[in-house]
Structures are given as C-alpha cells and as structure tokens.
Amino acid sequence: MKSRVQPIDAAQARRWARRLSAQVGKVLTAHPHANADNVRHTLILLELPPLERLQRSLIRGRATAIFRK
Amino acid sequence: MAAPLPFSESELRLLRVLLQRKVRFMVVGLSAATLQGAPVVTQDVDLWFENLGELKISQALQEVGAAYVPPSNLNPPMLAGAGAELFDIVVRMDGLGTFAEEIKNCVEISLGRQKLKVLSLERILASKMAANRAKDKLTIPVLQDALAATRTAKRRLKHK
Numbered sequence: 001m002k003s004r005v006q007p008i009d010a011a012q013a014r015r016w017a018r019r020l021s022a023q024v025g026k027v028l029t030a031h032p033h034a035n036a037d038n039v040r041h042t043l044i045l046l047e048l049p050p051l052e053r054l055q056r057s058l059i060r061g062r063a064t065a066i067f068r069k
Numbered sequence: 070m071a072a073p074l075p076f077s078e079s080e081l082r083l084l085r086v087l088l089q090r091k092v093r094f095m096v097v098g099l100s101a102a103t104l105q106g107a108p109v110v111t112q113d114v115d116l117w118f119e120n121l122g123e124l125k126i127s128q129a130l131q132e133v134g135a136a137y138v139p140p141s142n143l144n145p146p147m148l149a150g151a152g153a154e155l156f157d158i159v160v161r162m163d164g165l166g167t168f169a170e171e172i173k174n175c176v177e178i179s180l181g182r183q184k185l186k187v188l189s190l191e192r193i194l195a196s197k198m199a200a201n202r203a204k205d206k207l208t209i210p211v212l213q214d215a216l217a218a219t220r221t222a223k224r225r226l227k228h229k
Binding site: 023026027030031034035038039041042043045046050051052053054055056057058059060061062064 | 074075076099100103104105106108109110111112114155178179180210211213214215217218219221225
C-alpha cells in the first residue's frame with residue numbers, strides 16, 4: 001500500500017515530522033483546548049486518500065472487537 | 070479493475086448500483102467522520118436512506134443479490150446478502166434536520182467515476198452531541214479536535 005505520509009529517507013522523515021509538528025502547533029494555538037494527539041492523528045490522516053482512511057479505521061475497529069471477545 | 074480500498078468487489082458493486090439507480094442516500098456516523106480524517110475506529114458503514122420504501126432500493130439490492138430486511142422485535146432494519154454485511158441502515162439521526170436538509174451538508178467522496186455523499190464532520194458532531202450516548206461521549210472530543218484540525222488545514226490550503 002502506497003502512502004503519501006511515508007517519507008523515503010531519514011532527512012525527509014525529519015522534515016515531514018517538523019512540518020507536522022508546526023501544523024499541530026498552529027491548530028493548538030487556535031484551539032488551545034484541543035488534544036495534541038487527536039490533532040496530530042487527524043493531520044496525518046488528512047494526507048491519505050479518504051477511502052484509505054476508512055480502511056484503516058475499519059481494520060482497527062474490527063481488531064478491537066476481536067480483542068474484546 | 071480491483072476494488073478500491075476499503076470495499077470488497079460485492080460491497081463496491083452494491084454502492085455503485087445504488088448510485089447508478091439514483092437512490093438518495095448518504096454515509097453517516099463514524100465511518101463518515103473517518104472518511105473526513107477523524108481518528109476514530111468503526112466496524113461498519115452507516116447508510117442513511119431518504120426513503121427506505123423506495124422501489125429503486127429493492128431493485129438495486131435485487132440486482133446485486135441482497136435484500137432489505139424490515140425491523141422486527143429484536144433486529145433493527147438491515148441489509149442482508151451479497152456485499153451488504155458491511156452496511157448498517159440508519160433510520161434516525163438525532164439532532165439533525167430532515168434528509169433533504171442534511172444532504173446539503175454533505176461532502177462528496179470519489180468512488181471511481183461516481184460520487185458518494187458523506188455527511189459533513191460538523192453535522193456528525195452535532196448528531197453525536199444530541200444523541201449523547203455513552204459511546205458518543207467518548208468520540209465527541211475526538212471529533213471536535215478533528216474538526217479543529219481539518220478547518221485549520223483547509224484554511225492553510227486556501228492561502229497556498
């Protein structure tokens with residue numbers, strides 16, 4: 001599965017993480033009560049196509065249901 | 070062509086036939102929220118139909134080998150058969166207007182050449198806040214934070 005959030009090398013990964021961190025900071029400045037983890041995960045998911053976001057959610061939802069049994 | 074994520078061939082066929090027959094429906098609930106970036110998990114895809122009694126729905130279901138099962142004592146209304154297991158039927162959305170009013174608050178997600186109507190994150194949040202069940206209380210703060218993040222991200226893209 002090809003994902004736009006996966007950096008190719010370490011330098012790219014660091015740049016991506018810095019950019020993400022800056023974006024999280026901007027959201028938290030505008031919404032100080034927001035949870036940083038929720039904001040970060042949303043911003044990461046927004047880099048993926050919508051159907052891939054749903055697929056991830058369904059996989060995790062089903063896994064959670066299995067562990068609950 | 071392989072089915073795009075996250076649907077199987079039969080699930081995709083069901084959605085496509087519903088869209089081809091111009092059945093008025095939208096994706097709601099947490100699956101709609103996750104399509105818009107909310108970091109929540111779900112086990113199914115909730116579909117809200119404008120009129121469940123519509124002939125076009127039963128024709129579409131018949132075409133793909135599925136069927137509508139009306140509500141009984143223990144079961145809510147449901148879809149059964151090929152490609153229908155993933156989908157749940159929603160008959161009521163707490164805190165929202167009529168289907169005709171809420172369809173104006175939809176975003177569209179591409180499903181190949183067709184467009185799937187998906188209730189906006191704002192309206193999903195409004196519905197969860199109105200329903201306020203124990204499980205909704207867990208997701209409300211996540212949806213609020215996701216909305217804040219998506220709004221900021223959209224503004225950033227607009228200024229680029």
